[in-house]
Amino acid sequence: MIRDTSGQDVQLTPASPWKNPRLLKRAGLGVAAAAFVVWGLMSWQSTNAVDASVSLSRLNIAAVERGDLVRDLVVQGKVVAANSPTLFSPAQGIVKFAVKAGDTVEQGQLLAEVDSPQLQNQLAQESAMYNKLSVELARQKIQAKRQRLENTQKADLAKVDLTAAQRELKRAELSMEKQIISQLDFEKASDDLARAELEYKQAVQNSQLENEALTFETQTLQLQVDQQQLQVEELQRKVNELNIVSPVDGTIGSLAATQRASVAANTPLLTVVDLTSFELEAAVPENYADDLGLAMEVEINMGGRKLPGEITAIAPEVIDNQVVARVRFTGNQPKNLRQNLRLTARVLLENRSDVMLVKRGAFLDQTGGRFAWKLNDQQQAVKVPITIGALGLNQVEIVSGLNEGDQIITSAADELEKAQLVALKD
Template sequence: MIRDTSGQDVQLTPQSPWKNPRLLKRTGLGIGAAAFVVWGLMSWQSTSAVDASVSLARVNIAAVERGDLVRDLVVQGKVVAANSPTLFSPAQGIVKFAVKAGDAVEKGQLLAEVDSPQLQNQLAQESALYSKLAVELARQKIQAKRQRLENTQKADLAKVDLAAAERELKRAELSMEKQIISQLDFEKASDDLARARLEYQQAVQNSQLENEALTFETQTLQLQVDQQQLQVEELQRKVNELQIVSPVNGTIGSLAATQRSAVAANAPLLTVVDLTSFELEAAVPENYADDLGLAMEVVINMGGTQLPGEITAIAPEVIDGQVVARVRFLQQPENLRQNLRMTARVLLESRNDVILVKRGAFLDQTGGRFAWKLNDQQQAVKVPITIGALGLNQVEIVSGLQEGDQIITSSADALENAQIVALRD
């Protein structure tokens, strides 16, 4: 009998590998080692992609939003009197002041008087000449009336002679018909009538010409009188201006001459400051000069109070890199003093519904060409941007960013040449 291997085989019941403690322990160690390796690789790859890191406490972050941007400019200025006329001497003479510097004056009040004997003497001479011409004009009018009467008389006498000659000719004609007179006497009567008629016509014409000549001479003398009257009135005006009065209510700013001193014609004497009207004289950098315009809106800061104003004048020249602009107060405040320093905000432009972000030092660090935008991995990525108008607190973003993005608005040394920056808590 041949023996087989059935006696050697033993049937074993299969067991689950998770019920084997050794196998389970080895498997767990292997999985943990693999996970550690994967985490290390990911951490190494992430760290190798970051150029620098910066703490969140050291940077400022702002959100990009949509809104209205006001482009403005903050300038410093001083309060000056809008009306401060300087009064001049009307003629050469000796000045006598009735006020002192700093005195309050009213409109029409006597401020100074200039004693000018030369001007007063000239006025007296011209007044005498005016009186003389006025008398000559009156005499001329009387003479013209007399001459007109004589001319009229001559014309009337010639008319009488003409009438007498006409009657004599009629008698001669009747006598000639009755043959009482000779032909010679009749012809003589005819000649006398013709002569009388000619003399009458010449008398009338001479009277008209002489009357026209008299009228012309009278008008010429009248024009001389009128001209002299204007000259006297002008001198009288200058003499009246020797008493210098205040043109406004205000105060005396300064005296340009001393008491009882000799002054020349048109020499400055004093300045009157109108304290009821002030303006702000602001110095604007020359690179903003082209943006300024008349009637441009200005907000003036006076001790925390915002006062409205507008630009009324812009200087045509640049001095020390600045352009001087005059700003008028739309509401004149109280307690203003000359040379008082103030800050003003000039509203250059207003743009509605634009993409904007808070203004920060990143503009100076990159020249407004780049920004560091935050992503969802607690990183800031450097992206190119294009900026538009610059406001006092905000800047317009033309391209490169969208509404809702967050960027770093401050500057840091770690951001200088970094493309990706890790943000630490």
């Protein structure tokens, strides 16, 4: 009988590999090797994660610090005469110049004459009318005196009649008591006294009214004379202005008419430039127009010298995207200033104290002031977002994104254009 294999099979329990010291040692070595490989890969990836590399010799580095920032604006300007009056013809006529363009003149010096027969004839007519009215006024005053005397005489005669009537009434009263006169004569004396009183009263009132009327007529004529005198004085002033004199010490800038030319009234004739007083006419970009203000301090650069000044006028219109401002020298004006001399001016717009700031550089134009590359301790530069504030001539205010003591790249480079992490090489 053949026996089957059931008796040959023996069930065995597998042993746990964790209980074998040799296997545990090998597993530990494997894990350590894998960790080393992963660390190496990560280190290799970290080393090669930079987007670009730039030599430090090509870059400018600046530190963020805290201090005072002066917000300013540098503009170009030209020197112009602060006082350059243009003289006009006072009337229609023929002009005769006594000077030429470029001549040096003094205040009060005769520059030109305008021959105006029409104005001179008008002055003569008005003067004659003034003399006529003056004579009439004198005649009116004499007539008024004569009339006042007549009025006074009438009042005095009425008073004499009144006095006589009063005496007649007293005489009639005495005669009536002695029965010398009749009742009719007494009453007649009373009526004569009443009539004399009335005539005297009316004579006084008429005298007062006529005196007032004479005074009124005299005053009316006096006003006419005064009015005519004003017209004569005005015409005389215009005739005197036919001799055109220099209002200031200076130089003749230009002649607007030719010699012996016929000119109309209020026609410009010539310009006098006062060389003792100059101002700077500066062109300011229109986006800074709202920041300008009168009496704002200005620092004028003239051949390395810094001269103080202030804004005295701001043009209300914008021409070619610029606003013209006038700057006056506040200190002693330089003696070597010339018309149309080109100078640089620094307008002090604002002064901010205790703010974070950094040196101004080309990185502002490259990123529009929105980013900066900050240096880390691994000789790398990381692109970080920033917010800038006021812009100064040499510095810029940092509102956020950087801290005091941080170092950033202030110059521009093509490698930084799209790089997030930049390696810096010596």
